[in-house]
Amino acid sequence: MSSDRTMVLLVEDDQNIVDLVRSNLIARDHDVTVSKDGSDAVRLLASAEPDVVILDLMLPGTDGFELCREIRERSSVGIVVLSARRGETDKVRALNLGADDYMTKPFGVEELLARINATLRRSRPGPTEPPELTLVTVGDVEIDLEARKVTKGGSLVHLTPTEFSLLREFATNPGVLLTHATLLRRVWGPGYETQTEYTRVYVARLRSKLEDPDGPSMFITEPRSGYRFTTS
Numbered sequence: 001m002s003s004d005r006t007m008v009l010l011v012e013d014d015q016n017i018v019d020l021v022r023s024n025l026i027a028r029d030h031d032v033t034v035s036k037d038g039s040d041a042v043r044l045l046a047s048a049e050p051d052v053v054i055l056d057l058m059l060p061g062t063d064g065f066e067l068c069r070e071i072r073e074r075s076s077v078g079i080v081v082l083s084a085r086r087g088e089t090d091k092v093r094a095l096n097l098g099a100d101d102y103m104t105k106p107f108g109v110e111e112l113l114a115r116i117n118a119t120l121r122r123s124r125p126g127p128t129e130p131p132e133l134t135l136v137t138v139g140d141v142e143i144d145l146e147a148r149k150v151t152k153g154g155s156l157v158h159l160t161p162t163e164f165s166l167l168r169e170f171a172t173n174p175g176v177l178l179t180h181a182t183l184l185r186r187v188w189g190p191g192y193e194t195q196t197e198y199t200r201v202y203v204a205r206l207r208s209k210l211e212d213p214d215g216p217s218m219f220i221t222e223p224r225s226g227y228r229f230t231t232s
Contacts, residue, residue: 006120009050011035011067012082013059017105021054024109030116038062045075051123052116057083057094065097072098076160078119082107088197095201100162101188118189123161136171138218138231141210143171150210157209162187166202167210170219170229179226203227 008030012018022032033048035041038059045053053071057064064083071079081094084105091102100122101115136143140153148164150157159167165187169178181193188198203219211218220228 005029005031006051007031007033007048008116009033009035009041009044009048009053009077011038011041011053011059011064012056013037014056017056017082020109021112024113025116028113038064038067041067042070042074045071045077050077052078052080052119054080054082054112054116055099057081057085057090065093068094068099069097072160076123076158078116078123078161080112080115080119082112092197092201095198096205098160100160114189114191119162121189122165122187133172136174136231138210139212139215141218143167145171152210159206159209163202163205163209166199167206170206170227174229174231177222177226177228183226199226 006029008025010018010021010032012021012034013036018034018036022034025032033044033050035044039062044050055064055068055071057068059067068079068081071077079099080101080103081099082103082105083090083094086104094102100119103112103115134144134146136145142151144150145168150159150164150167166183169183169186180196180199183199184192184195188195192198207217207219216230218230220230222228
C-alpha cells in the first residue's frame with residue numbers, strides 16, 4: 001500500500017452497500033477491508049491498521065454500539081457510523097461511545113466520501129503555521145499544541161484526533177465565546193453547523209477527561225450559544 005493511500009475498514013453486512021462503498025472508495029485511492037458481521041472487526045483493527053472505520057450499528061450477532069466502544073478503547077482511529085437507526089438517542093449514544101461522525105441510511109456516496117475525508121483531516125492534520133501559543137496551562141492540565149499532547153497532573157491524557165481538534169480551538173481562543181456553529185465548522189467541517197449534539201457530546205468528553213469533579217470548569221456553557229474556555 002503506497003503512503004498516499006488510506007485504509008478503510010468497512011463493517012457492514014449488506015452486500016449491496018459493501019459493493020457500492022468499496023468500489024467508490026477504491027476509485028478514490030482508498031484500500032478497503034471488509035468485516036461482514038463485526039465478529040472479526042477487532043482483529044482487523046490490529047492487522048489492517050485502518051485510518052478510518054465505517055461502522056454499521058445493526059449487525060447480525062454483534063452489538064454495533066458495543067463494537068464502537070471496543071474499537072474506541074483500542075484505537076484513536078476515526079469512526080464514521082453508517083446506520084439505519086435514525087433516532088437522536090442512537091446518534092448521541094454512538095458519539096458518547098467514541099464515534100466521530102454519524103450518517104443515516106439511505107445515504108449519498110459523495111456525502112460519505114466527504115465525511116471520510118473530514119475525519120482523515122482531523123487524524124492526519126496537514127502542515128500548518130506553528131501556533132503563536134504552543135503551551136497552554138490550566139491548573140494541572142498542560143496542552144502542548146505543537147506536539148499534540150495533553151497531560152493532567154503529569155500523566156498523559158489520551159485524546160482522539162477529534163477531541164484534540166476541539167480542544168485546540170478552545171485553547172487558542174481563551175475567553176472567547178465559540179458558538180456551536182463555529183466549533184462545528186472548524187472541527188468537523190462545512191455542513192455540520194446544525195449538528196449541535198456533536199459539540200455537546202464532545203465537550204462533555206473533554207470535561208470528563210480534563211476537569212476535576214469538584215474543581216472549576218474549564219468549559220463554560222453559554223446557554224443556546226456555545227462555550228467559553230477559561231484558563232483561570
